[in-house]
Amino acid sequence: MVVRCAVLFGLLGLFQATLGPLIPLLRDREHLDAATAGLIVTAFFGGCLVSTAVGGALNDRWARGPLYITSAVLVLCGLGLLAAPFAWPVPLLAVAIAGLGFGGLVLIVNTVMAARGLTYVALVNGTYGLGAAAGPALISVTHGGFLFAVVAVGLLAVLPLRMAVPAVSARERLRVSPVLVLFCALFFCYAGIETGLSSWEAxxxxxxxYAPDTASALTSLFWLGLATGRLLVPLVTRNWTGFRILVTALLACAAGLTLIAVEVSAPVGFFLLGMFAGPIFPTTLAWIAATLPHPRRVNAVALTVAMLGNATVPAVIGYGMQATSDLALPAFVAVFVLGCLGFVVTLRGATQRVESKE
Structure with a gap:
């Protein structure tokens, strides 16, 4: 099942990574402004937000079967619509439908893998990054249609028949604690880093x-760096605490933002930013699993907030860049890097107090 989940995440990563490079292609094809074309990112993650929230609220019987099947069907339907040559706003509807399924699959797979530890959650999210690295280069060649059809066929081939989602007792209720709120805030700010960079890199x-096709293809560098960081983190940081991994990664991200502000170093800068940001998501998921009970429901809340960030932050950055400059991306992302650092430091003290009480 782990191999199937890894390949599944690779294909999902490939699909998500096409959204950023798809923005300039839609602008040219449909004669849209940047902020309007960027709504495909908001629509996609809006769909993800809804399905993640619903998935966390379902009881185990519904979460283990219907949620998984419905999520898979919705992703395939969305990809089918994107593969057809429909004019705007059908692509917007298509990504929203795909997002509804995407969020459910991400919740289920991450919950299953996080329960096994950092190595497994880093592995599947690393293959997500590898798939995402291929997405921008492929869409710059295919311009969409054929690529989305291939991804749909690939998903049909690798979807696991069932998922052993960790059970939650019907009598157990999720308690909203300060620690959970801090984890949610951390995920929201992390969305500003990953989705902000990937959406507006091109x-x-x-x-x-850079030429439009070149810019779209170079977006692969960020995702390749993300995969590298996630696959290396269990090896390089074997004896590190989650706190140390996160602080080191975020400080490196802050330094990496200076590279993308300069034309000659921008491509390398996006690769390094991906590598530095890579460990943040799986490390935080593993930290949550080790700290808080009821993994599916806790993950659902945290991932819902992350999806909220994914849905809103790119739009905010897009309108901000439109009001200032297309070169202002590093400044906007820096705000979210600093936010993450603040929440990580606060979380260290909060989780230590919880552990001492136990």
């Missing part, structure tokens, strides 16, 4: 003077 590179 636009930033075009503003630096």
């Amino acid at each position: 636009t930033q590179l075009r503003a630096h003077g």
